[in-house]
Amino acid sequence: MPPTLSAISPSLGPTTGGTIVTLTGTGLTGATSVRFGSTPASFTVNSDTQITVVSPVGSAGAVAVTVVSPAGTSKAVTFTYVAAAVPVVTAVAPSNGPTLGGTSVTITGTGFTGATAVRFADVPAASFSVNSATQITAVTPTGNPGGAAVTVTTPGGTSAVSAAAYFFYAAPPVLTDSAPAQGPASGGTVVTLTGSSLLNASVVRFGATNATSFTIVSSTQITATAPPGTGSTQITVVTPGGTSNPVPFVYFPAPTLTGLAPVSGPTSASAVVTLTGTNLATATKVTFGATVSAFTVSSDTQITATAPAGPAGPVSVSVSTAGGSSASLIYTRVAAPAI
Known part of the structure; x- marks a missing residue:
């Protein structure tokens, strides 16, 4: 009996040919030729029920596809050539x-x-x-x-x-350092981030909060202004390459001063003054007016400082820490009595 064809897939392709087409039917084992119209095509017999064939070049429109074997020629299935434009x-x-x-x-x-x-x-x-x-x-x-x-x-x-x-x-962004890695809870610290693949950064985040502003200096450096925050957080950078690894940043609360003891002393640099308050542990500077004094941090609530010499009268005392500067208290220098 001659071969039979029951299906063709796909049933369309470009006029340039080259479409790999699967023919399904029966009695295909002895196939000697596959034709698209009168044009022979390259083919492979996969089994008695399947042939794979490559469509030859053709003209736009429908064409009859047949299989020829020693037992005869199959009835045709239709393949449609499409004059498709190149995308x-x-x-x-x-x-x-x-x-x-x-x-x-x-x-x-x-x-x-x-x-x-x-x-x-x-x-x-x-x-x-x-x-x-x-x-x-x-x-x-x-x-x-x-x-x-x-x-x-x-x-x-x-x-x-x-x-x-x-x-x-x-490439994914990588952070290797942040400097400084700490700042006041009020924000505003300008942090230099170093790493790699930082170009085209779209966001710099301190935890879940976006930086107040940032500048891409190079592919290895970004400067970012910290937003307000509290406690320990992580800085990340987002670029088209993804989100970077985190680097740490610590927010410090602002210091407060609640008392001085004593509140007055001589004009000479001799009086030891105890400053009490809160958030004093990271103190970096104690000032009496515009003069920086020697000091020792006793605890987060206490500092001892040596009042510097100065003219008689009141002077403002303040403390600077990683969290910023405190409001000031008044210390009064008293002139020695004249003889």
Whole structure:
């Protein structure tokens, strides 16, 4: 009995040929020829019920596909040649993302109907969906840092590479240091972040709060202004390459002064004054007016300082710490009695 054909898949392809087509039927083992119209095609007999064939070049329209064997010629199934235009990619948005892939991009262009493949530097997209003849949504595969040409393949061919058809893979940002790594709870500390792959940073975060402002100095350095906060937190940087590892930053509460003992003393540098208050442990400076005094931190609530020499009269005393400067209290220098 002659061979029979019951199905063809796919049933259409470009006039340029090259479509891999699967023919299903019976009695195919002894096939000697497969024809698209009168044109022979290259084929492989997979089994008695299946043949794989490559469509030859053809003219737009329907053509009869038949199988010939010593037992005769099968009845025909129909393959349709499509004069499809070669697709063109005109834009990729966003045009950058992390090397680990997973970025959803919108590819804009023409001739996308029937797209069979989307590639990023010859690597197939993780997935893609043809939204229309002019738009495809694709998910990037993993890639190497740098530019990757984006191409779309349809029955009409594969799009050409152009400057508009690139996706740029960014290496993940890395932070190695923050300086200073502490500041007042009120914010405002300008922190220098060092690391690598910091270009195109879009966000700098102190915990879950965005930096008040930041400046990209280079691929290895960013300066950021700390927002208000409390306690220990982590600084991270977000770039097209993803989110960096965290580096620590500690907020210190502002110091307060509640008392001086004694509240007065001689004009000479001899009186030892005990300052009491809160958040004094990180004290960096004690001033009497504009003069810095020697001091010792006894605890988070107490400092002893030597009042510097100065003219008789009141002078403001304040403490500076990692959390800022305290409000001042008044210390009065008393002139020695004249004889």
